[in-house]
Amino acid sequence: MDLQRDTRLCIEAAKSFLQYLIERKQDGQNSYDRTSMAEDCLIGLLGDYSSNIAPDQQSHNESFRAALTTSAYLPCETPLEELHAIALQDLELGSHHRGKYLPLRAIAPPSRATGILVLAEDEFEFPIILYLHQQEEEHVRKATDIVDVGALLLVKEPYFDTMIFGTCGIQVDHLSDVIYVDKDDARVPEAWRSSIGGGNEDSAEAIKMKGNLEMAQKNHLQAIREYVFRFFFFFGPALIIPDSYTRALSQRATPDQIEVIKRNRALAFLETKQFDAALSDTGFPNFGPDPTEKALARAAKALYFLGRFKEAREVLKKLCQRFPDNKDGTGTLDRVEKRCAEQNTGDYDFRFLQAEAKKRHPPVLDHATYFGPIEVKETQDKGRGLFATKAVRAGDLLLCEKAFGYIDAHGYDDGRPKITVTTYTEKENRFIRARTDLVRLIVQKIHRNPSLVSAFTAMHHGSYQTANTCVVDGKPIVDTFLTQRIVSLNVFNYELSSLITHKRLRSMKHTATHSWGIWIKASTINHSCTSNAYRSIIGDMMIVRARQDLEPGTEITISYCGSEEDDEKIMQEQFEEWQFTCACAICQDEQQTEASVLAGRRQLMDKLDDACGSTSRPDIQTEAVEQLLRALKNTYTRPANEVPRMRLSQAQLLLAYVYNAQNKMDKVFKFVDETLISFGFILAGLDSTRVSFKIIKWGLVEDQHVEVFRLAQEAFEKIQAREDAMQAEEYARTAFKIVVGEDSSFESVYGK
Numbered sequence: 001m002d003l004q005r006d007t008r009l010c011i012e013a014a015k016s017f018l019q020y021l022i023e024r025k026q027d028g029q030n031s032y033d034r035t036s037m038a039e040d041c042l043i044g045l046l047g048d049y050s051s052n053i054a055p056d057q058q059s060h061n062e063s064f065r066a067a068l069t070t071s072a073y074l075p076c077e078t079p080l081e082e083l084h085a086i087a088l089q090d091l092e093l094g095s096h097h098r099g100k101y102l103p104l105r106a107i108a109p110p111s112r113a114t115g116i117l118v119l120a121e122d123e124f125e126f127p128i129i130l131y132l133h134q135q136e137e138e139h140v141r142k143a144t145d146i147v148d149v150g151a152l153l154l155v156k157e158p159y160f161d162t163m164i165f166g167t168c169g170i171q172v173d174h175l176s177d178v179i180y181v182d183k184d185d186a187r188v189p190e191a192w193r194s195s196i197g198g199g200n201e202d203s204a205e206a207i208k209m210k211g212n213l214e215m216a217q218k219n220h221l222q223a224i225r226e227y228v229f230r231f232f233f234f235f236g237p238a239l240i241i242p243d244s245y246t247r248a249l250s251q252r253a254t255p256d257q258i259e260v261i262k263r264n265r266a267l268a269f270l271e272t273k274q275f276d277a278a279l280s281d282t283g284f285p286n287f288g289p290d291p292t293e294k295a296l297a298r299a300a301k302a303l304y305f306l307g308r309f310k311e312a313r314e315v316l317k318k319l320c321q322r323f324p325d326n327k328d329g330t331g332t333l334d335r336v337e338k339r340c341a342e343q344n345t346g347d348y349d350f351r352f353l354q355a356e357a358k359k360r361h362p363p364v365l366d367h368a369t370y371f372g373p374i375e376v377k378e379t380q381d382k383g384r385g386l387f388a389t390k391a392v393r394a395g396d397l398l399l400c401e402k403a404f405g406y407i408d409a410h411g412y413d414d415g416r417p418k419i420t421v422t423t424y425t426e427k428e429n430r431f432i433r434a435r436t437d438l439v440r441l442i443v444q445k446i447h448r449n450p451s452l453v454s455a456f457t458a459m460h461h462g463s464y465q466t467a468n469t470c471v472v473d474g475k476p477i478v479d480t481f482l483t484q485r486i487v488s489l490n491v492f493n494y495e496l497s498s499l500i501t502h503k504r505l506r507s508m509k510h511t512a513t514h515s516w517g518i519w520i521k522a523s524t525i526n527h528s529c530t531s532n533a534y535r536s537i538i539g540d541m542m543i544v545r546a547r548q549d550l551e552p553g554t555e556i557t558i559s560y561c562g563s564e565e566d567d568e569k570i571m572q573e574q575f576e577e578w579q580f581t582c583a584c585a586i587c588q589d590e591q592q593t594e595a596s597v598l599a600g601r602r603q604l605m606d607k608l609d610d611a612c613g614s615t616s617r618p619d620i621q622t623e624a625v626e627q628l629l630r631a632l633k634n635t636y637t638r639p640a641n642e643v644p645r646m647r648l649s650q651a652q653l654l655l656a657y658v659y660n661a662q663n664k665m666d667k668v669f670k671f672v673d674e675t676l677i678s679f680g681f682i683l684a685g686l687d688s689t690r691v692s693f694k695i696i697k698w699g700l701v702e703d704q705h706v707e708v709f710r711l712a713q714e715a716f717e718k719i720q721a722r723e724d725a726m727q728a729e730e731y732a733r734t735a736f737k738i739v740v741g742e743d744s745s746f747e748s749v750y751g752k
């Protein structure tokens, strides 16, 4: 959020609060003490908030909260009925008031910072700033829909602390720590009940009608969203709140009325992405002997969004059977059948996925997750890991997983307001913003859908001590700090698709990662610099393919940070974020090699870079480069198929191209061979022995290998070795499939 805008919002909120105080003062409703305290509070808020922002910083942006997060603390695990009320004057600064709850009433309109700021009072009319974090963004739900003037809330185990503006207030970091209540709630102070006016006289039917009216008022938007919902699988702003129906259900009603109210509320829950609750309101799985069309249709939708495609299919079959005229039934059944097929076989229409990823913003795709021959097991020293359950070949699909949470940071460049902390660079900024948004997205998702909590919280979270309870007051406990930790240890970032990355690398352009996501199963894969699997991306679908032939029981590994770094120190620094030290063959070899040898290798590498980097291909001093390569090879004691030497490959490939241009075919084969050997491949048929071309062992396939195999193909064609050329082309295609995730786009990049 733009600081200027942020400040303006605060000032506006503060002004309206001051106005409110003045009016109350004029009405004789306010004691002087209280008003002056409120004013102090505001002066603190406005003064510190705006004076902290130097004018030259105002064009910069970012999440204050991201930079100034409080130390982690656990959410409240105690049911409300076991907590005791506390008043503001009894709060201690810097304390989490365990065992207590604080009833508050909002007394000014809310404003947005990275969360929602609202001025509230307790029953003794003491004002306080309440800072609600992890709330939905304004474009999803208006702040006034969350907490407007007059809203009553109970803050569980309130955390009273100084805030970023230098004033003090109540920080609510965990969504489950605040409960919004009705004026009828027994815990609402008596004074507020009477001031708000009479009890609830509306009948269930009357309140239901109100709910229907709310729905009807959104008719136009609703129609649009229904269209989007069906065809683009994307929700627009969640405007319909199921509260009226919930209130209606708390009144006396006949079973038929309850049935109807629940069905209506199911739709409202669907609209607000509360799929568990929607499903429960439809009656699923026991619809009774005479299920209604709406109950079946809504249950199927909820199941679809929860990824429970097989159950959705059964419900839809029932819907189509009983209500053959239902306009959604057959179409949705077709779609569900496709998801079931994807889930069972991993048979995706990848061309379609690529097209969808380009078209959708954000590129969140409508496809099912496939898990191939894999299982999660404990490793000896790396926590859990993913293992192959069957023999697989290089290029085989191990999994294709839809993201649990996904953020496309493209929006930060133009459309949406930027947020930046001035002490962070632009790149770090994007990084912080994306993570902050991803945490909020996940917190919101699991808060709304308790059935998803356990899979997410089982993800690796290092030494973080989690709460002992999962559910309190009938709602899932959502620990923001645990979510932050899980995101930081498991997040990956990408371009829109690996196909785009591949094309960019091919044309020597820089790649730019914009998207951040969490993939639950894929996150069980441990790192190795000599990994035997490769992850690629299409929109929010992560694809993991075998990079080599794998025996059953082999631990599947991927590289967390690319293989271009071969400086051990730099590599290990990258792992600090994940809190481990890599002990793969490359890292071990670096550690065991004498410092003088490493220094000599670095010097030779610099010379090699100079020899290759400054000249255009035909001008390269081939003999000098070959000599440097020979000297470099002598600095390694173990063979390349055990300890790959990726950095040598660039010069080797360059030589292969130069010799190809000079039609020195023996040299072409030699340097194609050496390029691949540097990546750990073992090959036959690329030397003077006239055996057929064959990969005996796949190495660490990377994007450039598609070109390497195509060069081999061209060279074989030149010497009329057709079968070997065809074999090389097949390898090029397999390499493409591994790095891009699919090979249906191969021709679009390389032609026929």
Ligand SMILES: C[S@@+](CC[C@H](N)C(=O)[O-])C[C@H]1O[C@@H](n2cnc3c(N)ncnc32)[C@H](O)[C@@H]1O
Pocket: 381, 382, 383, 384, 385, 459, 460, 489, 490, 523, 524, 525, 526, 527, 528, 577, 578, 579, 580, 581, 582, 583
């Ligand atoms: C994305 S998780 C991988 C799955 C994790 N092992 C689990 O139990 O869920 C990343 C964490 O796994 C561990 N890890 C991954 N690769 C490792 C390696 N090569 N050596 C040691 N620990 C590793 C580290 O604790 C790291 O923070």
